[in-house]
Amino acid sequence: MDSIPEVDEDTPLAAQLAFDARRRIELQGRRFPKPASTRILTVANQKGGVGKTTTTVNLAAGLALAGLNVLVIDNDPQGNASTALGLEHRAGTQSIYEVLVEDAPLSSAIQACPDIPRLWGVPATIDLSGAEIELVSLVSRETRLRRAVDAYLQERVEKGEEPIDYVLVDCPPSLGLLTVNAFVVGREVLIPIQCEYYALEGLTQLLKTIDLIRAHLNPGLSVSTILLTMYDGRTNLAQQVAQEVRSHFPEQTLRTTVPRSVRISEAPSHGQSVMTYDPTSTGALAYLEAARELAERAFQRADLR
Numbered sequence: 001m002d003s004i005p006e007v008d009e010d011t012p013l014a015a016q017l018a019f020d021a022r023r024r025i026e027l028q029g030r031r032f033p034k035p036a037s038t039r040i041l042t043v044a045n046q047k048g049g050v051g052k053t054t055t056t057v058n059l060a061a062g063l064a065l066a067g068l069n070v071l072v073i074d075n076d077p078q079g080n081a082s083t084a085l086g087l088e089h090r091a092g093t094q095s096i097y098e099v100l101v102e103d104a105p106l107s108s109a110i111q112a113c114p115d116i117p118r119l120w121g122v123p124a125t126i127d128l129s130g131a132e133i134e135l136v137s138l139v140s141r142e143t144r145l146r147r148a149v150d151a152y153l154q155e156r157v158e159k160g161e162e163p164i165d166y167v168l169v170d171c172p173p174s175l176g177l178l179t180v181n182a183f184v185v186g187r188e189v190l191i192p193i194q195c196e197y198y199a200l201e202g203l204t205q206l207l208k209t210i211d212l213i214r215a216h217l218n219p220g221l222s223v224s225t226i227l228l229t230m231y232d233g234r235t236n237l238a239q240q241v242a243q244e245v246r247s248h249f250p251e252q253t254l255r256t257t258v259p260r261s262v263r264i265s266e267a268p269s270h271g272q273s274v275m276t277y278d279p280t281s282t283g284a285l286a287y288l289e290a291a292r293e294l295a296e297r298a299f300q301r302a303d304l305r
């Protein structure tokens, strides 16, 4: 019989496999620290298709799997986060629309995610596509989400329920009133940046909007976190973009980058995050590691405490 060919440790594939195995051992069953108070992160970028929803859903799943209580608010009429979390979001389902436009309490729209304990979501239905216009004529149109979330967090305290550790808000690819509401509810903005051409284009506009919100509506707001996504280390371009982002935002950019991965893009069509769809995949590991960094940085950086 022929001998089994030896694995060449020097090939990129073998190196990747060895690296993944080490990371798995390091992260398995690990619990992340609870923040001192609820952290509310708004995941924003006015470009579409840069990984906002994927990042929201998978970071949320990673944090919940590591023992934290996590709430995702789907604030995008496309409802992609609702799909990926397996939330009911047919027309007529109680959703973020009723909360924003009809003053329904947030608790009336919260659903438990089917696969992951400690993970809840507020779905978005097609109704939300009209909200951008309907909000214009409503009183306190910019602070409606904040009031709903504040009331809900307070309600949990009064009922003696465990606090929510993380609230993640997924935004539409625009800077309209839905996104403004999300910037007013959060203290932190998380910007996913796709490691591709034009990645930085438009970032100036986003940062300007955040400055305006800080000046007029939410003085505590800051860009706390940047996550590089869809990274393909084989291309010079991805490396250049990553380097440029890190040099502009050394404090904010997570060390972990999320690679381009087929498993990540397949997961939503199964109504799952990649964390449950294929927990041992490189993509799931990257998001779990990014979630750990996010959770641990809160204790290292004074501005996040």
Ligand SMILES: Nc1ncnc2c1ncn2[C@@H]1O[C@H](COP(=O)(O)OP(=O)(O)O)[C@@H](O)[C@H]1O
Residues within 6 Å of the ligand: 047, 048, 049, 050, 051, 052, 053, 054, 055, 080, 173, 229, 230, 231, 258, 259, 260, 261, 262, 264, 265, 266, 268, 283
């Ligand atoms: N790391 C990744 N690798 C491969 N595909 C990805 C990755 N991140 C996101 N995608 C895919 O790219 C598309 C856009 O991602 P999405 O999270 O929906 O962006 P956004 O919410 O910013 O519009 C989706 O089809 C998603 O499945």
Ligand SMILES: [Mg+2]
Residues within 6 Å of the ligand: 052, 053, 054, 076, 080, 171
């Ligand atoms: Mg999206």
